[in-house]
Amino acid sequence: MGNISIRELSYAYQTDGNTLPILRAASLELPSGAFATVSGPSGSGKSTLLNLIGALDRPQHGNIKVGVVELGELSDWQLAGFRSRMIGFVFQSFHLLPVLSATENVAWPLYFQGIKRSKRMEIAREKLELVGLKGHLNKVPGKLSGGQRQRVAIARALATEPSVVLADEPTANLDRKTAEEIVVLMRSLNENAGVTFLMATHDPMVVAHALQRIELVDGKLIEQKQIQRQEVLAHA
Amino acid sequence: MLDLFYLATLNTLRNTRRSLITILSIAVGCTALISFGAFINFSFEGLRETTIRTQLGHMQIYAKGYWEKRIVDPGSAKIENLSTLQKALENIPEISSVTQRLTFSGIGGIGNATVNMSVIGVDPERDEEFVDFEIVEEGRNLLIGDSDVGVIGRELAHGLGAKIGDWVTVMTTSVDGIINAVDFQIVGIVRTGSTEYDSVFVKIPIQLAQSALETDGVDRVIVLLEKTETLPIVRPKIEAALANMPEQYEFKQWDELAGFYEAVYSLYTGFFRIFAVIVSIVVMFSVANTMSMAVFERLGEIGALRAIGAPRRTMVWMFLYEGIFIGLLGSGSGVALAYGLSTLVDTFGGIPMPPPPSMSEGYQAYFPITFEVLASAVALAMTASLISSIYPSWVASRANIIEALQKK
Numbered sequence: 248m249g250n251i252s253i254r255e256l257s258y259a260y261q262t263d264g265n266t267l268p269i270l271r272a273a274s275l276e277l278p279s280g281a282f283a284t285v286s287g288p289s290g291s292g293k294s295t296l297l298n299l300i301g302a303l304d305r306p307q308h309g310n311i312k313v314g315v316v317e318l319g320e321l322s323d324w325q326l327a328g329f330r331s332r333m334i335g336f337v338f339q340s341f342h343l344l345p346v347l348s349a350t351e352n353v354a355w356p357l358y359f360q361g362i363k364r365s366k367r368m369e370i371a372r373e374k375l376e377l378v379g380l381k382g383h384l385n386k387v388p389g390k391l392s393g394g395q396r397q398r399v400a401i402a403r404a405l406a407t408e409p410s411v412v413l414a415d416e417p418t419a420n421l422d423r424k425t426a427e428e429i430v431v432l433m434r435s436l437n438e439n440a441g442v443t444f445l446m447a448t449h450d451p452m453v454v455a456h457a458l459q460r461i462e463l464v465d466g467k468l469i470e471q472k473q474i475q476r477q478e479v480l481a482h483a
Numbered sequence: 484m485l486d487l488f489y490l491a492t493l494n495t496l497r498n499t500r501r502s503l504i505t506i507l508s509i510a511v512g513c514t515a516l517i518s519f520g521a522f523i524n525f526s527f528e529g530l531r532e533t534t535i536r537t538q539l540g541h542m543q544i545y546a547k548g549y550w551e552k553r554i555v556d557p558g559s560a561k562i563e564n565l566s567t568l569q570k571a572l573e574n575i576p577e578i579s580s581v582t583q584r585l586t587f588s589g590i591g592g593i594g595n596a597t598v599n600m601s602v603i604g605v606d607p608e609r610d611e612e613f614v615d616f617e618i619v620e621e622g623r624n625l626l627i628g629d630s631d632v633g634v635i636g637r638e639l640a641h642g643l644g645a646k647i648g649d650w651v652t653v654m655t656t657s658v659d660g661i662i663n664a665v666d667f668q669i670v671g672i673v674r675t676g677s678t679e680y681d682s683v684f685v686k687i688p689i690q691l692a693q694s695a696l697e698t699d700g701v702d703r704v705i706v707l708l709e710k711t712e713t714l715p716i717v718r719p720k721i722e723a724a725l726a727n728m729p730e731q732y733e734f735k736q737w738d739e740l741a742g743f744y745e746a747v748y749s750l751y752t753g754f755f756r757i758f759a760v761i762v763s764i765v766v767m768f769s770v771a772n773t774m775s776m777a778v779f780e781r782l783g784e785i786g787a788l789r790a791i792g793a794p795r796r797t798m799v800w801m802f803l804y805e806g807i808f809i810g811l812l813g814s815g816s817g818v819a820l821a822y823g824l825s826t827l828v829d830t831f832g833g834i835p836m837p838p839p840p841s842m843s844e845g846y847q848a849y850f851p852i853t854f855e856v857l858a859s860a861v862a863l864a865m866t867a868s869l870i871s872s873i874y875p876s877w878v879a880s881r882a883n884i885i886e887a888l889q890k891k
Contacts, residue, residue, distance in 0.1 A: 303790055303884045324794055331792025338888065342787035346493035358486050359792040403791065 248314035249333075249410035249443030251277040251300060253468070256309035258295055269295050271466030272309065277459060279314075279410070282437045282444045284454045287463035293447035296463065297413045300445065301334050302326040314410050331359040335404025335442075337414035337433075341396040343388040343403070349375055350384045353402045360407060374402035378432060394425035401433060405442070414446040418453055430456050487797065491804035494777065495812075501773055506813045508769040512762040513817020513864045518824055519758055520856035523751045525849050530839075531711065531737075534744050536613060537675045539737040540582075540705035541714050542721065544568070547731035549702060561658070561700025564730050568704060571724045577713045578721075582609035583701040585692040589655035591685070596643045600653055601683040604692020604701075612707050622647040622671035629688050634671035636684030645669055653685065657697035665695040676844045747839075759863055766813070766864055767871040770806055774875035778802065778882075785879050786887025795880035802879050806872025807865070814864035818857060825850040 253275040259268040269292035277283055285293045298304045300311055302318055311318045313333060321329060330336075335356075343352045353371035354364075362370075375384055378398040388396050397417060404412045414433070418426035430453050437444045446453060454460055460471040495502050535541055545553075549560035562568065565583055572581050585604035590597055605613070607625040617624065620637055635645065645651065647669055654664045667687050674681050693699060708717055714736065725732050738745065778785070785798060828834055833847030 298885050301790065303888075327789070327792055327794040330790060336787075336790045338787065338790075340783070342783055342790075342888065344490070344784055344787070346490070346497050355788075356791040359794070359797070364486065407792075 249279040249281075249441075250314065251275065251281075251411065251443065251445070252310075252312040253300075254310045254312075256296075256299065256306050256311060257466075258292070258299065258304075258307050268466055270299075270463075273463075273466060273468040274309075275461065275468045275470065277443065277445065279443055280437070280441045281459050282434055282457055283459035283461060284446045284448050284457040285461045285463060285468070286447075286449055286454050288449065291463040292466060293449075293463055294415050296468075297415050297445065297447050300411070301336060301413045302329050327359075331356060332407060333410045335407065335409040335412040337397070337400050337404050337412060337417045339416035339419045341388070341393075341400045341420075343396060343399055345388050348385045348387055349380060349391065349399045349402075352388070352399055353406050356403060356407050370406055371402070374406050375399070377405070377436070378402045392425075393421050394428065397421060397425075397429050398432065401429070401436070405436065405440070408440075409442065411443045411445065414444065414448075416448055416450075417446060418448065418450050423452075426450065427452060484800075487801050488804045488808070491801055492808055494781070494801075495805050495808050498777070498780075501776070502809065502812075505769050505773040505809055506816060509766050509810060509813025509864050509868065510816035510820055512766050513814045513860050514820040514824065516759060516762050516860040516863065517817065517821035517852060517856055518850050520755060520860065521821070521825065521850035521852045522848055523755055524853055524856060525851055526751065526839075527748060529846065530744055530747060531741075533676055534741045535711065535737050536707070537617065537677075538680070539740050540613070541708045541711060541737050542706040542718060543735045543737075543740065544704040544706065544721070544725070544732050545702065545735070546700075547733050550733055550735065553702075561698055561702055562704060562730065562732075563700045564728070565701060565704070567728065568725065568730070568732075571728065572704075572706065572721065575717060575720050575724065577708050577710070577717045578706055579709045580609065580612040580707040582606055582613060582705050582707075583689065584703050584705055585689055585696065585698075585701045586703070587655050587692065587696055589653040589695075591651050591653035593643050593645055593649050593651055598639065598642055599683060600639070600685045601680075602653060602655070602685045602687060602692060602695075604687055604689035604695075606689050613705070617673045617675055620672050620674055622669070624671050624673070625686060625688060629670070631665075631667050631688075631691055632670040633667040633685055633687035633691075634673050635669055635686075636681030637672055637674040638678055638682035639684060640669070640672045642682065645672075647672065651685075653695065655695055657695070659697060661697070663695055663697060665691055667691060674844075759859075763863055763867040766810075766867040769871075770809055770868045771871035771875065773809065774802060774806055774872050775878070777805065778875045778879045782882060782887040782890040785882050786884050786890070789882070789884045790888065798880040798882075799876045802876035803869065803872050806868045806876070810865045810868025813868065814861040817864065818861065821850070821852060821857075821860075825852050 253273060256270050256273045258270040259266045285296055287293055299306050316329060350368055350371045353374050354367035357367040357370060372384060378401050380395060380398050383391060383395060418429055421429060433444055434456055436442060462469045546560040546562045552560055569581050572578055583606060587602050589600050589602055591600045592598060607629060608627045624634060649669050650666055651669060652664055652666050654662060657663045708714060828850050833849050836846050836848045838845050
């Protein structure tokens with residue numbers, strides 16, 4: 248269950264003794280299997296929102312619920328388990344481990360679930376084939392292009408079969424063509440696997456592919472009219 | 484666990500130059516520690532065997548009460564049933580030799596030259612194994628059947644201006660308190676390696692010593708073993724063998740009698756400990772620096788690992804394993820280097836060393852590596868590596884995930 252429910256979420260940064268509010272009692276309902284973007288200008292709080300949903304940080308006020316899990320009630324240890332089982336992350340800078348091969352990178356999140364190495368490697372190979380990297384299984388990130396690295400990162404995010412994939416500016420470091428390929432790939436994975444995708448982006452191309460478009464305006468989440476899947480497909 | 488160790492290994496090897504410098508510093512420290520420890524052990528062993536085989540034996544047996552009265556009234560507690568005692572000890576296989584001694588201090592000289600002497604009455608037949616460390620410079624040692632002859636230390640001979648064939652008179656007090664004197668002819672001049680001992684050393688046949696003290700007894704029986712290491716198991720056997728004898732006995736081991744050895748042992752052990760502390764500090768700083776830099780440089784990866792589900796504990800272990808791996812490589816290289824150095828020293832016939840304090844002879848030093856020295860050096864290097872990795876590991880585990888992810 249990858250539905251996301253946000254209620255009255257507030258978050259502010261403390262800088263030089265000043266309080267800088269980012270999220271102000273923001274609320275959102277995102278159904279399971281959504282393919283959504285959060286857009287807004289730089290500093291509007293897109294990454295903060297993803298960090299809070301992904302349990303990398305704790306809300307100062309309000310509640311976040313992913314599936315049936317209320318994040319506010321979890322300990323540090325439980326949050327790590329939550330991230331391991333329910334969330335997949337795709338970062339702007341990929342954040343792959345440079346000493347490991349593509350397969351080992353993808354297999355690594357499964358280690359935290361106690362899965363045997365042979366099984367982990369088997370799953371990792373499957374996921375890499377799924378993102379079109381069958382011929383690059385043993386290459387280290389340094390030997391891959393930016394687009395290929397992001398595919399590895401997507402495969403890693405999907406390795407544990409999470410309910411939700413959170414992608415923070417997934418196309419920011421990619422050229423136009425590669426960026427579009429990555430978005431199309433994520434959308435097909437969303438369609439085929441039913442995984443909820445929530446992407447923070449200010450890239451109009453990515454927004455154009457989204458089924459749910461959310462804007463962050465003055466710390467509030469404003470959901471645009473839900474777009475019919477057929478419309479988006481036609482547009483693409 | 485293996486996966487974490489695998490990842491730690493790869494991470495250690497990725498910054499080859501920095502890791503090599505750290506590993507080298509551990510290896511050099513470890514080599515120095517092993518070599519120094521081996522050298523000290525070699526020195527201890529040499530000193531121990533010299534002490535045992537020239538003077539003390541492995542164990543000394545006295546008549547009950549001798550030790551307490553040995554200074555004020557040494558003649559009151561002599562061993563009388565010598566042959567029965569020797570027979571009882573013959574059945575203990577670890578014993579190499581048993582001999583008897585009658586010792587006394589006296590004033591002796593040639594003509595007008597008089598000096599203090601430490602006289603030992605020995606049985607030449609039984610004393611062969613105790614002369615291993617006596618080097619005859621002139622003349623000969625005592626032989627079976629000798630009666631009124633003796634050998635003296637080199638320094639004593641030099642002090643008296645004595646030469647082979649000279650007659651020496653020694654005055655002492657008999658067991659009954661009467662002043663007595665005996666004469667002997669010098670048949671040999673020896674050196675034992677100890678300058679102090681050589682300046683008072685006089686060895687005469689035991690019958691001559693008994694006549695000087697006017698007694699039929701001996702003050703001690705000295706037991707020499709095949710191997711020093713067997714002493715802990717032999718002592719109870721000796722005590723049991725002599726428990727039901729008509730005479731009562733008391734016992735002293737060589738290490739209870741060798742004050743000089745104990746002082747040297749304590750001094751060198753102290754040096755070794757100080758050296759070990761210095762090496763540990765160097766290793767700790769070196770590893771802590773490497774690990775701290777590794778944590779700082781890999782904050783982005785730490786953030787990513789935490790984001791994909793790594794608990795704090797995993798981060799701690801990951802960096803601890805890196806410290807352990809560095810410690811393993813460093814101490815392993817140190818062991819290899821130490822063995823190389825030891826072999827090199829063996830090949831070149833040892834390192835010439837000057838005479839130790841109060842000794843007259845220099846010696847060739849070797850580095851015979853023992854398991855104890857090896858294990859303690861490796862354990863020290865590993866422990867230092869592990870301890871110095873704890874703080875960087877803790878820092879890695881406490882890193883703020885979001886801030887860490889902002890690092891490339």
